[in-house]
Amino acid sequence: MRVAVNISYNGRNFSGFQYQHDYRTVQGTLEKQLKRMHKDFVRIHASSRTDAGVHALEQYFHFDTPIDLEPDKWKFILNRAMPEDILINDVTIAADDFHSRFDATGKTYRYKVYTSVKNPFYDGLKTHYPYELDISLMKEAMAPFIGTHDFTTFSSAKTEIKNKVRTIKTFEVIETDDGFDFVITGTGFLYNMVRILAAYVLECGRGIRTPDTLNMIAAKDRTIIPKTAPAEGLYLEKVWYEKL
Known part of the structure; x- marks a missing residue:
């Protein structure tokens, strides 16, 4: 199942969106929580990779999962685990061929x-x-x-x-x-x-x-x-x- 997520974040305390070893990033924060849920690494794919200090009012990413949850449940679980500078706005069950970056x-x-x-x-x-x-x-x-x-x-x-x-x-x-x-x-x-x-x-x-x-x-x-x-x-x- 492919899940699409719409998020906002304050980029002030992030070293950008893209994962970087030893640095706090939006992608790293999200993938850390997904790993807790899945007991395995889950890669997310974003619509954009913002730089350090850049904010997002609306950013999308998608990931594939075997966990079958309703969108509202995904939103609740993810928001509960997010720091104060990330907000999950919406979650959608997307088509299997949807891509956050290439379909934008x-x-x-x-x-x-x-x-x-x-x-x-x-x-x-x-x-x-x-x-x-x-x-x-x-x-x-x-x-x-x-x-x-x-x-x-x-x-x-x-x-x-x-x-x-x-x-x-x-x-x-x-x-x-x-x-x-x-x-x-x-x-x-x-x-x-x-x-x-x-x-x-x-x-x-x-x-x-x-x-x-x-x-x-x-x-x-x-x-x-x-x-x-x-x-x-x-x-x-x-x-x-x-x-x-």
Whole structure:
């Protein structure tokens, strides 16, 4: 039986989602509990592998099990064993060929920035960017990203994937009480891509970089956008599936 699980987590005290020996990770925490239940190792497969400090409002993973339980029972048992920074939102009995990663049709990320005085209650939850930002300049920088492009300029130098073409469906900036949220939806994202996009848009909004997005994309040169925005402001907000 294949079980699909929708979870949220606060990534502040995790070294990312993916299992790492001797480090606290979301995957390691979940697999530890599943091993207790099954008396054997159970591998989980996630829709995304978030970095250290990155949060998730909605993340999916699946696993195979011989244990026949109703979804509500799975949810209750798993939640009872989870630490305070992981929440099981929903459990579904999925089709045998369902895959959390490969069946995802898109993802939405939110990047949270506040520009007011430093607030200790935002530590690890929002990025502090204490500069005046021009929303019109940020919108000017963001608009050309909509569509299908080669995002080499906006991907980490560590990215090993050769095909860096991705499709962005929406990219918007939302003004909040003390800053801005950037919300982006696409069919897929390269390593660090959202955080690099955020760093670029923030520099444009601050006025230290002129919005020149189409030429930046065409350059296919990672060195012209050297900064990556901090992890703490990034949230995996939603994973999209045609059916689950």
